[in-house]
Amino acid sequence: DIQMTQSPSSLSASVGDRVTITCRASQGISNSLAWYQQKPGKAPKLLLYAASSLESGVPSRFSGSGSGTDYTLTISNLQPEDFAAYWCQQYYSTPLTFGGGTKVEIK
Amino acid sequence: QITLKESGPTLVKPTQTLTLTCTFSGFSLSTNGAGVGWIRQPPGKALEWLALIYWDDVKRYSPSLKSRLTITKDTSKNLVVLTMTNMDPVDTATYYCVHRAATALIDYWGQGTLVTVSS
Numbered sequence: 001d002i003q004m005t006q007s008p009s010s011l012s013a014s015v016g017d018r019v020t021i022t023c024r025a026s027q028g029i030s031n032s033l034a035w036y037q038q039k040p041g042k043a044p045k046l047l048l049y050a051a052s053s054l055e056s057g058v059p060s061r062f063s064g065s066g067s068g069t070d071y072t073l074t075i076s077n078l079q080p081e082d083f084a085a086y087w088c089q090q091y092y093s094t095p096l097t098f099g100g101g102t103k104v105e106i107k
Numbered sequence: 108q109i110t111l112k113e114s115g116p117t118l119v120k121p122t123q124t125l126t127l128t129c130t131f132s133g134f135s136l137s138t139n140g141a142g143v144g145w146i147r148q149p150p151g152k153a154l155e156w157l158a159l160i161y162w163d164d165v166k167r168y169s170p171s172l173k174s175r176l177t178i179t180k181d182t183s184k185n186l187v188v189l190t191m192t193n194m195d196p197v198d199t200a201t202y203y204c205v206h207r208a209a210t211a212l213i214d215y216w217g218q219g220t221l222v223t224v225s226s
Contacts, residue, residue, distance in 0.1 A: 001170065034212060043203055043216040044154065055214075087154055091211040094167040096144075096156040 002026050002090050006099025012107040019075045021102045023088035028068050032092035035064055035073045038085045047086075048073065078104075109133035111143070111204045111217035118223050119194050125222060129187040129204030136162055136182045140209025143180065143187040147200040148219075155200075159207060160187060196224045 003026040013019050023033065031051040036044035046055045048064040051071055061076045075082055083106050088099040115127035127145070134141055144159035158178040159167045168176050177190045191198065202222055206215035 032211065043219050045216075046212075046214050049210075049212050049214070089154070089213065091213065094156075094159065095169050096146075096159075096213070098154040098156070100153050 001095055002029060002093060002097050004088055004090055004097050004099040006088050006102055008102060009100060010103040010105060012105050013078055014107045015078055015080060017078045017107075019078055019082075019104060021073045021086055021088075023066075023071045023073070023099045025069045025071075025090055025092075029090045029092035031067060032090055033064075033066070033071045034089045034091060035062075036087045036089065037082075038087065044087060075104075080106075109206050109215045111206060111215060113202060113204045113217045113220040115202075115220060115222065117221060118225065120226050121195055121224060123194050125189075125191045125194050125198070127189045127191075127202055127204075127220065127222075129189070129217065131185050131187070131204070131206070134206065136160075136180055136185070136187070138162055138209075142207030144205045144207055144213065145178070145189045146203045146205055146213075146216075147198075148203070149197075149200040152200075157191075157202075158189060161207075194224045198222070199224045 005024045033051045035048040038044040047058050052064040063074045065072050086102045111131040142159050142161045145157040148154050160178045160180050175192045180187045201219040203219045204217040205213045208214050
């Protein structure tokens with residue numbers, strides 16, 4: 001199984017800040033990495049796929065980068081609606097695996 | 108557009124079998140590369156992938172739960188069924204039905220259904 005280690009588990013930030021979340025895979029996943037945003041009581045929403053491709057309709061302040069085993073989600077100019085939980089997930093192979101999540105809170 | 112919706116019991120007793128149905132629209136599970144899967148999330152905890160069924164009826168299961176899970180599809184009715192045997196309180200979670208694209212990406216999620224296991 002491919003283990004996904006996501007950090008930090010939580011962070012506090014202010015509106016307008018730049019936020020970075022990282023995800024490390026236990027082996028190379030060839031950019032088969034997705035990022036999801038989840039708000040309380042809602043299903044996760046796809047933000048980025050293939051490590052850096054922005055899903056249609058997602059604001060451009062969200063960006064992704066990385067390769068091999070290390071990946072990053074960056075939110076530039078944090079907005080009030082961005083306070084949520086974020087999850088990385090590898091789809092390189094089954095079993096599909098998720099990171100432990102990052103909760104972005106208001107400072 | 109693609110939509111998925113989960114249905115099933117909200118409360119099951121320990122040792123019982125859970126049966127969840129995913130009804131979907133906007134795609135066909137006979138399309139090459141398509142798949143439907145299940146992911147769960149205990150309250151306040153992380154997401155956990157459970158199972159996938161592909162257009163060609165290949166099935167994949169979480170290794171830790173494989174002995175308890177069965178996934179089937181009815182392509183003509185656009186539905187997928189997940190059964191989980193021997194339910195335990197630790198299985199209390201929101202269960203999501205998801206669409207797997209031909210690229211293997213999970214791109215669409217159902218709204219989820221909360222299943223509580225309690226006597």
